[in-house]
Amino acid sequence: MLEWMILPYKRYFDFQGRSRRKEYWMFVLLFVIVYAVFGALMFSGGMALDAAGAAEPGAMFYLGAGLIGIFVLASFIPALAVQVRRFHDQDRSGWFVLLNFIPYLGGLIVLVFMVLEGTKGPNRFGPDPKDTNGADVFS
Numbered sequence: 356m357l358e359w360m361i362l363p364y365k366r367y368f369d370f371q372g373r374s375r376r377k378e379y380w381m382f383v384l385l386f387v388i389v390y391a392v393f394g395a396l397m398f399s400g401g402m403a404l405d406a407a408g409a410a411e412p413g414a415m416f417y418l419g420a421g422l423i424g425i426f427v428l429a430s431f432i433p434a435l436a437v438q439v440r441r442f443h444d445q446d447r448s449g450w451f452v453l454l455n456f457i458p459y460l461g462g463l464i465v466l467v468f469m470v471l472e473g474t475k476g477p478n479r480f481g482p483d484p485k486d487t488n489g490a491d492v493f494s
Contacts, residue, residue, distance in 0.1 A: 444473030
């Protein structure tokens with residue numbers, strides 16, 4: 356399972372080819388786990404009271420926020436690349452990623468596309484990632 360989570364990092368700048376749903380959703384699961392851990396770190400930092408009695412974030416809060424920031428910066432390109440490859444798996448252009456910029460509906464539309472199964476067999480972006488030996492079941 357861990358190999359599926361880190362596969363987009365191994366294919367860091369690879370915008371060619373296709374990616375399975377499993378690769379995409381395991382990468383999303385990695386994001387959820389990392390956000391939960393660093394969010395818990397931020398929460399554990401809590402709010403400290405200063406001399407005047409006003410609440411301000413503690414050191415652990417800033418550590419968690421900094422780690423989340425570093426993770427997001429390091430993961431931006433792989434996240435974009437795996438989403439492009441996911442669109443390629445459905446025989447769609449990678450430019451469909453720009454749907455994310457449509458307010459309110461864009462993210463929902465992309466979510467639906469990420470759930471859909473890819474095309475069976477090879478398409479214009481490469482061979483089927485689910486078909487490891489290239490054999491057609493119905494031939």
